[in-house]
Structures are given as C-alpha cells and as structure tokens.
Amino acid sequence: MAGKTLYEKVWDAHEVRRLASGQSQLFIDLHLIHEVTSPQAFGMLRELGLKVAMPHRTFATVDHIVPTDARDEPFADVLAQAMIEELRKNTRENGIELFDVGSGKQGIVHVVGPEQGLTQPGFTIVCGDSHTSTHGAFGAIAFGIGTTQVRDVLATQTVAMPRLKVRRINVNGELKPGVSAKDVILHIIRTLGVKGGQGYAYEYGGAVIDGMTMEERMTVCNMSIEGGARIGYVNPDETTFAFLKRRPYAPAEDEWEEAVAHWRSLASDPDAVYDDVVEIDGSQIAPYVTWGINPGQAISVEENVPDPANVPAEEAALVAEALEYMKLRPGQPIKGQKIDVAFVGSCTNGRLSDLREAARVVQAAGGRVAAGVRALVVPGSEQVARQAEAEGLDQIFRDAGFEWRYAGCSMCLAMNPDKLVGDEISISSSNRNFKGRQGSPQGRTLLASPVMVAAAALAGEVVDVREVLGVKA
Amino acid sequence: MEAIKKVRGRAVVIPGDEIDTDRIIPARYLKAITFDGLGEALFYDERYDEAGNPKDHPLNHPERQGASIMVVGAGFGSGSSREHAPQAIKRAGFKAIIGESFAEIFFGNATQIGLVCVTLDPEDLGVLAEWVEANPEGEVEVDLEAREVRFGRRVAPLAIREAAREALVSGRWDPLAELMEAMDEIKRLDAARPGPGKRGGYRGLA
Numbered sequence: 116m117a118g119k120t121l122y123e124k125v126w127d128a129h130e131v132r133r134l135a136s137g138q139s140q141l142f143i144d145l146h147l148i149h150e151v152t153s154p155q156a157f158g159m160l161r162e163l164g165l166k167v168a169m170p171h172r173t174f175a176t177v178d179h180i181v182p183t184d185a186r187d188e189p190f191a192d193v194l195a196q197a198m199i200e201e202l203r204k205n206t207r208e209n210g211i212e213l214f215d216v217g218s219g220k221q222g223i224v225h226v227v228g229p230e231q232g233l234t235q236p237g238f239t240i241v242c243g244d245s246h247t248s249t250h251g252a253f254g255a256i257a258f259g260i261g262t263t264q265v266r267d268v269l270a271t272q273t274v275a276m277p278r279l280k281v282r283r284i285n286v287n288g289e290l291k292p293g294v295s296a297k298d299v300i301l302h303i304i305r306t307l308g309v310k311g312g313q314g315y316a317y318e319y320g321g322a323v324i325d326g327m328t329m330e331e332r333m334t335v336c337n338m339s340i341e342g343g344a345r346i347g348y349v350n351p352d353e354t355t356f357a358f359l360k361r362r363p364y365a366p367a368e369d370e371w372e373e374a375v376a377h378w379r380s381l382a383s384d385p386d387a388v389y390d391d392v393v394e395i396d397g398s399q400i401a402p403y404v405t406w407g408i409n410p411g412q413a414i415s416v417e418e419n420v421p422d423p424a425n426v427p428a429e430e431a432a433l434v435a436e437a438l439e440y441m442k443l444r445p446g447q448p449i450k451g452q453k454i455d456v457a458f459v460g461s462c463t464n465g466r467l468s469d470l471r472e473a474a475r476v477v478q479a480a481g482g483r484v485a486a487g488v489r490a491l492v493v494p495g496s497e498q499v500a501r502q503a504e505a506e507g508l509d510q511i512f513r514d515a516g517f518e519w520r521y522a523g524c525s526m527c528l529a530m531n532p533d534k535l536v537g538d539e540i541s542i543s544s545s546n547r548n549f550k551g552r553q554g555s556p557q558g559r560t561l562l563a564s565p566v567m568v569a570a571a572a573l574a575g576e577v578v579d580v581r582e583v584l585g586v587k588a
Numbered sequence: 589m590e591a592i593k594k595v596r597g598r599a600v601v602i603p604g605d606e607i608d609t610d611r612i613i614p615a616r617y618l619k620a621i622t623f624d625g626l627g628e629a630l631f632y633d634e635r636y637d638e639a640g641n642p643k644d645h646p647l648n649h650p651e652r653q654g655a656s657i658m659v660v661g662a663g664f665g666s667g668s669s670r671e672h673a674p675q676a677i678k679r680a681g682f683k684a685i686i687g688e689s690f691a692e693i694f695f696g697n698a699t700q701i702g703l704v705c706v707t708l709d710p711e712d713l714g715v716l717a718e719w720v721e722a723n724p725e726g727e728v729e730v731d732l733e734a735r736e737v738r739f740g741r742r743v744a745p746l747a748i749r750e751a752a753r754e755a756l757v758s759g760r761w762d763p764l765a766e767l768m769e770a771m772d773e774i775k776r777l778d779a780a781r782p783g784p785g786k787r788g789g790y791r792g793l794a
Binding site for chain 1: 638
C-alpha cells in the first residue's frame with residue numbers, strides 16, 4: 116500500500132463524516148479569531164439562539180484595526196473602538212481567552228498562535244483570515260475561512276470542506292547570500308502563477324526548506340494563498356519541535372516525548388503519492404520585488420519590468436493594466452525605482468528574525484532613512500516588540516530615522532491609521548500589492564523581503580541588498 | 589433554506605482577470621460589526637472617485653441597474669478571505685456569478701451564502717460577455733440541474749464543483765444544521781484529541 120501525505124493523515128484523523136454534498140465535516144483543533152471577521156459570526160449565533168460549543172479551542176486577539184502609534188483608548192476611530200469592544204464582549208460572554216492590547220500576548224493572529232505554542236503539528240487550524248496558511252509551517256493543516264464558517268466552528272467546532280489535492284514543491288540546493296524566505300515564495304508564486312494553487316494544498320520540502328528556521332517556513336507558508344493554494348505546509352522535524360518546546364500552550368514537559376513521537380509519525384511517508392510534484396532550483400533565486408498589482412507580478416531586482424508588447428498575448432492586458440496603475444514604464448529596471456514609504460512588518464515578515472535581519476542591513480548600510488521617505492517598523496506582536504527592544508533593535512531603527520511602532524497589522528491592509536496617501540509608492544514586507552490595498556485608492560505597493568525594504572528605506576529607491584551587504588557574487 | 593436550481597436575470601460584465609477581494613470591497617468598509625449596507629460599497633473605489641462622483645463603471649450604467657448575474661474573468665475573488673466580498677455582491681442584488689475561474693476561499697464563502705458561482709470555458713465566456721454587452725435587456729439563465737448557461741439562442745455547458753452544485757440544488761448550501769447532527773461524535777473527538785494548552789490526547793496517536 117502506498118504511503119500517505121501529512122495532509123491525508125491529518126484530514127483522515129479529523130473527518131467526522133462525509134456530508135450529503137460529498138464535502139468532509141472536519142473537526143477543528145484550534146480556532147483563532149480577530150475583531151474583523153468574527154463579530155458577524157457571533158451575531159448569527161445569537162440570532163439562532165446557539166452557544167459556543169467548545170470555547171477552550173478558540174483563542175482571540177486584536178490586530179487589524181489597532182492603531183500602532185498610540186495605545187490610548189478610546190481610539191480616535193470610533194468604528195475601531197466599537198470593534199475591539201465587541202470582541203471583548205463576545206469573548207467574555209462565551210468564555211474565550213482574549214490576548215488583549217497590553218496583555219503582553221497581543222499581536223497579529225498568525226504571529227501570536229505559533230509564539231504561544233497554540234499552533235502544533237497535526238492540528239487542524241482555522242481563522243477568518245486567508246493568511247492562516249502560515250500555521251502550516253508546523254505541519255498543521257491550516258486555512259482561512261469566511262465568517263459564516265466562523266459561525267459553524269463556534270457552533271460545532273467543525274467546518275464543511277472539500278478535500279484538496281496535494282502538490283509537493285521541492286526547493287532544492289542552497290540559497291545564495293542575501294536571499295530570503297520571502298524571495299523563495301515570491302519565486303514559487305511567479306513560477307506557478309497566482310491561480311496555480313487552486314484546488315491544491317502545497318507541501319513544501321527539499322534542502323532549502325529543510326534548512327529554514329520556523330520563522331522562515333512561516334513566511335513561505337503564509338503566502339501560499341497568494342499562489343492560490345488555501346493550504347501550505349512543511350512536515351514537522353527537529354526544527355519544529357525545538358521551536359515549540361516550553362511555549363506556554365505547547366505540551367507540558369511530562370508529555371513532551373509522547374507528543375513528539377506523535378508529531379514525527381504525521382510527516383508524509385517517503386513513498387507518499389502526490390497529485391503533482393514541482394522542482395525548484397534554490398540557487399537560481401535572487402532578491403525579488405513585485406512590479407504589479409498581484410503577487411505573481413514579481414521580478415528579481417536585476418530584471419526589468421515587462422513590456423506588454425513583449426509578453427504572451429493572453430498576459431498583455433493584465434501587464435498593461437498593472438503598469439498603468441503602478442505608473443511604471445514598460446521595460447524599465449526595477450532597481451533605482453524611487454519610493455515614498457518603507458514598511459517592515461505584517462504576518463508575513465513581522466517576526467523577531469525579520470527585524471534582526473532588517474536591523475543588520477541598517478547597520479551595514481549606515482546612514483539614515485532617505486530624505487522624504489517615511490519608514491515604519493511594526494513588530495508582529497507585543498512579545499516580538501519586547502524581545503526586539505531587549506536586543507536594542509528598536510534603537511538601531513530609531514537612530515536611523517525609522518518609526519518604531521506597537522504591534523498590529525498596520526500598513527499591510529490599512530484598516531488602521533497607517534495608510535498610503537494619494538499615489539505614494541511603498542516598498543513593503545507584507546503580502547499583497549493589490550490596487551488600493553495599503554489604504555489609498557491610488558496607492559502603489561512593491562513587495563519585497565524585510566532586508567530589501569530596509570535597504571530601500573536608506574537609499575530612497577529600490578537597491579540590491581546583496582550590494583549593501585557586500586555579498587553579491 | 590431554499591433549493592437553488594436555476595437563476596435567471598439580466599447581467600452585467602465586470603471585465604478583467606484577477607479581481608481581488610480588496611477591489612470588490614475595500615478594507616475600510618470592513619470596519620463594522622455587521623454586514624449591513626455592504627451592497628452600496630461594492631467595488632467602491634472602481635465606481636467612485638475620491639469626491640464620491642460616479643466613474644464610468646458597468647455597475648453605474650443605468651441599463652445595468654437591477655442586474656442579478658455578474659459575468660467576470662479568471663481568478664475572481666483572489667486574496668483576502670473576507671466574506672464581506674460575496675456578501676456585498678449578494679446584498680447588491682446578485683444571485684449568480686459566471687466566470688472563467690474563482691479563487692478557492694471566495695468560491696466556498698459564496699456557496700455557503702447561496703451565491704451561485706459557475707464557470708464556462710473561455711470561448712463560451714467570451715461569447716456570453718459579448719452577448720450581454722449587446723443585449724442589456726436580455727436575460728441569462730444559469731441552470732444547475734441541466735448544467736447549462738442559456739442566453740439568446742445559445743446554450744453553453746457550465747462547470748461547478750459537484751459538492752457545491754449538490755448543496756445548492758438540494759437546499760443544503762448552508763451546512764450548519766447538517767453539521768450539528770454530529771455533535772455526539774464531535775464531543776468524542778474533542779475529549780480524545782490533543783488541544784492547545786490541554787493535557788493528554790497524544791497517547792496511542794503515534
């Protein structure tokens with residue numbers, strides 16, 4: 116009999132039954148909620164006269180709407196204040212643990228879950244947020260859901276879901292110096308396309324992924340959805356176990372060995388059969404920058420922006436639309452493109468290692484944020500902020516002219532005061548470059564790794580971070 | 589819950605591929621604790637300029653008012669999982685979307701609220717879009733039982749994930765009642781399985 120993938124093993128262990136439609140009814144081990152996509156679900160429950168079935172499996176935090184420049188309440192934005200109050204009420208009334216502002220545990224939901232040890236291998240994890248795929252880095256099956264499904268999970272601790280196919284993506288070889296996990300996932304999305312993952316869960320493996328830290332794996336899994344895959348995961352290994360040990364909600368010391376033995380058994384079998392396998396040569400990946408209005412519209416920093424005249428006919432309209440919106444010239448180099456704003460943060464790249472790497476570039480480059488550039492560093496959680504401050508990273512950023520902020524989603528999606536203005540162009544360590552994503556209907560976004568963002572902040576334009584670090588081959 | 593077997597109505601074409609949920613409903617309209625009023629904010633930044641004046645957008649054209657079927661391109665609904673996107677479309681009066689392909693989460697969210705999403709092959713979709721542009725008064729019919737889209741004298745075969753089609757035509761697109769039937773088994777799993785901050789549950793799993 117052929118072996119099984121982790122996806123199949125976890126799915127089978129959680130399938131309560133098949134529904135009449137043919138979808139699986141899937142038991143959910145961990146449900147994460149935040150203030151934007153949960154209030155309507157609690158409202159639906161109240162209307163139906165239902166209670167939260169298993170409050171011990173739901174955890175809440177507040178991230179999208181919190182201001183990152185000040186923490187005083189009430190917030191200037193009355194709608195934001197109403198949303199945080201609603202979350203407090205809903206969690207209090209239903210006995211759900213809330214990692215509130217100032218608790219020391221608040222932060223972006225996908226940063227908080229792993230750092231608290233809520234996220235564990237073999238779990239099914241859902242959240243009303245598409246970047247829930249992040250938690251797949253631990254060998255969990257984690258995916259974003261809509262608000263009606265949040266209701267379903269609150270009411271039954273299950274969701275109705277179709278079973279997906281599994282694509283194995285091997286990132287082979289070794290990354291060159293100055294190349295980040297962000298570049299790996301942008302390269303994968305460019306290669307397979309933004310729709311390439313529809314109908315698939317992505318299993319990432321190969322020497323490059325094996326050698327990554329948990330934080331790097333989270334960056335890769337986080338953007339699975341940008342490639343159309345609702346789920347992305349990495350098989351659990353020693354790196355995973357070492358990360359989780361002694362985290363507050365991870366298995367206790369006396370159960371640890373038992374838990375690890377279980378987790379080990381979940382990894383995909385060597386003879387597992389995949390619906391598709393893709394090989395990527397890691398040594399060919401260079402630092403990436405997006406030039407368009409979806410994350411697949413990315414090029415290495417050494418390339419030129421495409422010209423609609425020179426691309427396949429079926430892509431020409433999308434390329435032309437993107438260039439017009441981005442106000443970029445067909446065929447121009449991306450290197451040297453001036454920027455107005457630089458943003459380091461988000462669930463993709465707002466973790467401690469991201470801030471350390473960005474700070475290292477600031478120190479290597481010397482000098483200050485370029486004149487006329489607004490640069491923000493927004494830690495992904497209160498814990499990340501505390502650790503970064505203990506290491507003096509905040510001071511490195513402040514001394515160089517960056518703003519050092521409180522934890523939250525900040526400028527990734529502009530549901531809080533951090534927004535682009537007019538047609539400002541930002542270089543951002545976040546995950547989406549959609550039209551209007553960063554808060555201005557004409558705002559423009561270049562996605563890149565935290566080190567590329569830091570380097571650009573100082574130069575005032577897109578530069579090759581490998582030159583700043585002196586590692587360019 | 590009503591069974592949704594057919595949707596018939598006038599249509600509007602929203603041109604372009606990869607239309608993401610940030611465009612369908614900009615994030616600032618998510619700052620609310622209900623879905624009320626979302627219909628008016630549908631495609632807001634594409635329909636109105638910063639002073640709030642209407643732009644030249646299909647949804648603003650007088651002959652398209654009252655349309656209940658949206659014709660879109662490929663990769664519709666990519667990006668954020670915000671259910672606000674299909675909610676806004678539904679609350680603006682749409683009952684079905686016909687496109688080349690849909691993003692995974694958007695498709696699931698739409699189906700669960702009874703908003704029908706079906707695909708046509710690109711050639712048929714192109715013919716449909718042209719026909720709709722030329723016939724603002726014409727009606728399009730999406731027939732989930734016959735698996736066809738009909739317009740004018742044309743009939744085009746539609747595709748939709750079978751589980752979704754089955755759920756729609758049998759009136760089970762909102763699965764909550766069906767999910768609740770299994771509460772005993774769910775409680776057994778909750779007791780047996782490990783959980784965050786919970787002791788036990790690993791024995792016998794390895």
